[in-house]
Amino acid sequence: MTHTIDRNLYTKLLTQTAPKIIENQAEYEKVLTEIEELLFNPNRSIEENALYDLLVMLVEKYETENYPLDVAKPYEILQHLMEARSINDSDLLNIFGSQEIITAIKKGNYPINTFQAQALADYFHVSPHLFL
Incomplete structure (x- = not known):
């Protein structure tokens, strides 16, 4: 079922909010x-949902420009997923083969290869x- 926005209600919301x-x-x-x-608002209308989406997009643009996030390194993502x-480490031995490799990867001293990335992706x- 497709929901149609009431243009008059949406225009009224836009006028009240004046998003920019x-x-x-x-x-x-x-x-x-x-x-x-x-x-x-537990009873948001279709028009309010559309306004919400628009405002979120404006906030995302502002945050991207003013609060850029550092891109996480693959080993940081692995550490986070493991902690979360x-x-x-022993749970990942079948992916990496040895504790030494796991330790080196978690410290960022050894890159995760394509095979390992796929195995980690399947595991998590x-x-x-995320791992490449």
Whole structure:
């Protein structure tokens, strides 16, 4: 079933909110407040969902430009996944073959190869690209 946005209601919401590219911290915080109000509204309309999506996109753009994230290194992702899932080095011996290789990889001294990346992806149920 396709839901159709009521153009009049959506226009009214847009007029009230007046969304635009976020240019400073004050505007950023104002939009976050608007998003929070929409987020915690259990009876959001289709039009409010559309506004919510638009505001989230504006926040993501601002955050990407002003708060860039460092790209995690493959060994950092591996360490995080192991910690989050309470995985020990010994659980990964069948993938890496030896404790020495696991230790070297976790320290960032040895790269994860394509075969290992695929095996890790299968093990953790994630994309192998995380490890390459």
